[in-house]
Amino acid sequence: MDKLERHWRRVSRMTGWLLATWLLTTFCIIFFARELSGLTIFGWPLSFYLAAQGASLIYLAIIGFYAWRMRRLERLYRNASEDQA
Amino acid sequence: MRTPFFRKLQRYYTIFTSCFAMFLLALAMLEKEGMPRLWIGYLFMFATIILYAAIGVISRTSNVAEYYVAGRRVPSLFNGMATAADWISAASFISLAGGLYLHGFDGLAYIMGWTGGYCLVALLIGPYLRKFGQYTIPDFLAARYGGGFQGRAVRLMAVGATIIVSFTYVVAQIYAVGLIASRFTGVDFSVGIFLGLASILVCSFLGGMRAITWTQVAQYIIILVAFLMPAMWLAVKHGGNPVPQVAYGKLLPKLSARETQLAHDEKESEVREVFLQRAEDFDVRLHGLPASWDSGRLEAQHNLDMVKQRNGSLLEIRAAERALADYPKTVEDAAAVWAAQRNYNLARGRELVKHAEPFPGASREQSNQKRNNFLALVFCLMVGTAALPHILMRSYTTPSVQETRVSVFWTLFFILLVYLTIPALAVLVKYDIYSSLVGSDFAHLPTWVSYWANVDKANPLLSISDINLDGIVQLAEIQIDSDVLVLATPEIAGLPYVVSGLVAAGGLAAALSTADGLLLAISNALSHDVYYKIVDPQASTQKRVTISKLLLLAVAFIAAYAASTKPGDILSLVGAAFSLAASTLFPALVAGVFWQRANHQGAMAAMVAGFFTCLYYMLHANPVLGGSISGQWFGIAANSAGVFGVPAGLAALVVVSLLTPAPDARTLSLVRHIRTPE
Numbered sequence A: 001m002d003k004l005e006r007h008w009r010r011v012s013r014m015t016g017w018l019l020a021t022w023l024l025t026t027f028c029i030i031f032f033a034r035e036l037s038g039l040t041i042f043g044w045p046l047s048f049y050l051a052a053q054g055a056s057l058i059y060l061a062i063i064g065f066y067a068w069r070m071r072r073l074e075r076l077y078r079n080a081s082e083d084q085a
Numbered sequence B: 001m002r003t004p005f006f007r008k009l010q011r012y013y014t015i016f017t018s019c020f021a022m023f024l025l026a027l028a029m030l031e032k033e034g035m036p037r038l039w040i041g042y043l044f045m046f047a048t049i050i051l052y053a054a055i056g057v058i059s060r061t062s063n064v065a066e067y068y069v070a071g072r073r074v075p076s077l078f079n080g081m082a083t084a085a086d087w088i089s090a091a092s093f094i095s096l097a098g099g100l101y102l103h104g105f106d107g108l109a110y111i112m113g114w115t116g117g118y119c120l121v122a123l124l125i126g127p128y129l130r131k132f133g134q135y136t137i138p139d140f141l142a143a144r145y146g147g148g149f150q151g152r153a154v155r156l157m158a159v160g161a162t163i164i165v166s167f168t169y170v171v172a173q174i175y176a177v178g179l180i181a182s183r184f185t186g187v188d189f190s191v192g193i194f195l196g197l198a199s200i201l202v203c204s205f206l207g208g209m210r211a212i213t214w215t216q217v218a219q220y221i222i223i224l225v226a227f228l229m230p231a232m233w234l235a236v237k238h239g240g241n242p243v244p245q246v247a248y249g250k251l252l253p254k255l256s257a258r259e260t261q262l263a264h265d266e267k268e269s270e271v272r273e274v275f276l277q278r279a280e281d282f283d284v285r286l287h288g289l290p291a292s293w294d295s296g297r298l299e300a301q302h303n304l305d306m307v308k309q310r311n312g313s314l315l316e317i318r319a320a321e322r323a324l325a326d327y328p329k330t331v332e333d334a335a336a337v338w339a340a341q342r343n344y345n346l347a348r349g350r351e352l353v354k355h356a357e358p359f360p361g362a363s364r365e366q367s368n369q370k371r372n373n374f375l376a377l378v379f380c381l382m383v384g385t386a387a388l389p390h391i392l393m394r395s396y397t398t399p400s401v402q403e404t405r406v407s408v409f410w411t412l413f414f415i416l417l418v419y420l421t422i423p424a425l426a427v428l429v430k431y432d433i434y435s436s437l438v439g440s441d442f443a444h445l446p447t448w449v450s451y452w453a454n455v456d457k458a459n460p461l462l463s464i465s466d467i468n469l470d471g472i473v474q475l476a477e478i479q480i481d482s483d484v485l486v487l488a489t490p491e492i493a494g495l496p497y498v499v500s501g502l503v504a505a506g507g508l509a510a511a512l513s514t515a516d517g518l519l520l521a522i523s524n525a526l527s528h529d530v531y532y533k534i535v536d537p538q539a540s541t542q543k544r545v546t547i548s549k550l551l552l553l554a555v556a557f558i559a560a561y562a563a564s565t566k567p568g569d570i571l572s573l574v575g576a577a578f579s580l581a582a583s584t585l586f587p588a589l590v591a592g593v594f595w596q597r598a599n600h601q602g603a604m605a606a607m608v609a610g611f612f613t614c615l616y617y618m619l620h621a622n623p624v625l626g627g628s629i630s631g632q633w634f635g636i637a638a639n640s641a642g643v644f645g646v647p648a649g650l651a652a653l654v655v656v657s658l659l660t661p662a663p664d665a666r667t668l669s670l671v672r673h674i675r676t677p678e
Helices: A003-031 A046-084 B004-032 B037-058 B064-072 B076-087 B090-132 B137-145 B148-185 B189-239 B244-263 B266-287 B291-309 B314-325 B331-348 B364-385 B389-397 B401-419 B421-437 B447-453 B484-492 B497-535 B541-564 B568-572 B574-594 B600-621 B642-659 B665-675
Strands: B462-464 B478-480
Touching: A003 A046, A003 B090, A003 B364, A003 B665, A046 B090, A046 B244, A046 B401, B004 B037, B004 B189, B004 B497, B037 B148, B037 B189, B037 B497, B064 B189, B064 B389, B064 B541, B076 B189, B076 B389, B076 B401, B076 B497, B090 B137, B090 B148, B090 B364, B090 B389, B090 B401, B090 B421, B090 B478, B090 B484, B090 B497, B090 B574, B090 B665, B137 B148, B137 B389, B137 B497, B137 B574, B137 B600, B137 B665, B148 B189, B148 B389, B148 B497, B148 B541, B148 B574, B148 B600, B189 B244, B189 B389, B189 B401, B189 B421, B189 B484, B189 B497, B189 B541, B244 B421, B266 B291, B266 B331, B291 B314, B291 B331, B364 B574, B364 B642, B389 B401, B389 B497, B389 B574, B401 B421, B421 B478, B421 B484, B447 B462, B447 B484, B484 B497, B497 B541, B574 B600, B574 B642, B574 B665, B600 B642
Parallel strands: none
Antiparallel strands: B462 B478
16 A cells, blocks of 8 residues: 555544544534533533533644644654655 | 744744733823823724734735745744634624623533634644645635636635625624724724724735734734733632633532522512513504504604693603604504514513523423524534634645644634633623622612713613612613623723723724734735736736735725624624635535545535525525525524535535546646645
8 A cells, every 4th residue: 555545544534533523522512411511510510611611622632632643643654755765 | 843933933922012011000000190091092092003003014025925825934833823813803802701691501602613613624624725835715726626727717716705704704893993992982983993994904915914923913912911811800809719711610600599599589570570561562562553653653742742731841841852753754664663672672571591501491492492503503603614714824824734733723722711711701790790780779880880881872882770660770670782791891890991991902903803814815815816816827926916915905995984884784694604604615625635536516516505505595594684584494593504505515516526527637646745744
């Protein structure tokens, strides 16, 4: 398999997983908001906390993880190029 | 990572921040010495506008790469700050906290939607645009989807979408500049608009992307300080903790207890009864049309005669005369005015809704309906964010692809510094109003109440009237406009007026920075994509930049003129811009990178189908555009039309691409190039 293809497969697989996390987080927080509002966390009703802060912090974590992981994948790709050369 | 350029920037902005702090301190001292409020307002407004203009003059340029993409050397941290300022519009700075105050949990859709969109920018679009490495969004679509005439058709459609989306948005920003200027300095609304316009122009006209990037970093610092300072103060006052995001957790249970108490208060229901009674009166009159219009007019005339006959005081006569003069002129007028009055009173008479309760509704169906609309709105805001040209354009300005990824992280980080404070601020102010203003004596209202009630006579930001005449303020007697919350917070918290001036400067910075980015997006689309790529491909670089500057000037004046007519219709459509951007541009952008098989015909079909589905639904379901509420599908609000537009666009893209020939080798090698790491 061509090394770009291998790299691209890794990238799209990770993108897929992160997008699934993003979608699931968003959907569950909203869809189950009424059910979660009975629980509290440090004084916040859980659903309110998640919508006001939790979701946004998870989004930030997703983007941070992606940037960090892509740096490593690209290094892997570059090392592979050197091996072949 | 710490290049000399980065260190230089760091030094400049540290100096800038300390100068700004000294400016604040100096003004605070002057206020103590008795400087009048109006002067503080003037000083803030002029000092910041001169500052932005100065940065613009320093970064003036006529180099193409500098003008369009700031020379592609903005470090990720600063690019993040600039994008955050680009993103934080007047609406999110001024109205969002008020919106959360009024709508509680339901308002959080904006917080989620406007932050979650950045996941899509980072994962699907931003870094690939940077790898592509041209100047605008239409550039990418035209190169990827090609077609006849070097992709002119695709390019023109993308330009059209960019202009439609950005123009409604920029008009709203300039309108906000006028409002803030007129509220804080007392200048006329249109004078305020043109003052703001002057600063926008000096900045972007002289230096394009380069100047607005460095201005936006400065504007972000002002926005952040202006938003956090009053919120931290309130957090200490009520939560005993200077971090508002943490402090309001303790306050929510207290607020909820107070809400329960108020919901069962007899005086409160008394006031609500009064409003409901008024609503019913209007309803009766509405049903009695047209006879009720005649009798009402006769009655008003009769009233005036009676007052005159019994030699009433001048005030009484004036009141009776005004009642007659304001009486609806025709039966149609009466129907509209009375229906509005009925709805207004019905709204005022509504039961208190708990702040933290998700999707409050009378029945399970109503509540589900609200949940679905929440989901739809969040979806449109997220996908729309990932398709807004002025945000995507910023992916081009970093030195490398990896820096673009990191830059999106910083963008969301800096946005969150403000956005996580917004729900906190709403709760803090709500607690303050519920616990100290409600139940206080009408004779001893706090000064901020009377001040803000008198600021904007045409559109009162705040009104309190003793409906049940018991001399005590009830919650139902307070009416608050969503704009006043952030503007009045410093005074609610008991801070000096300097901080109010600072908040106004922050609002101005938020509006100006967004307007800068949008104007540049529009004028670049016109000058680079239409003029250079289609009309005159042989134009010299000098000529391209000059044309771009002239177009910027023209667009800015048209936008300012549109804003000065106070177009309520355009303003109500800003939310719709997200849906339009999402439906038209998002499918083509994402498929351009992730689906090799997507071709010219597919992209054209996607843009047409997305745009027209979205437009059709808006025309069909939005009363402002001539539709009606009953035209809604599944009860989804018209502004969330993207829920239908995006799938329509995606479906059209897939079906049409598969039915037509696969893209040529040139396109495939472009896709390969975009996917290859640097």
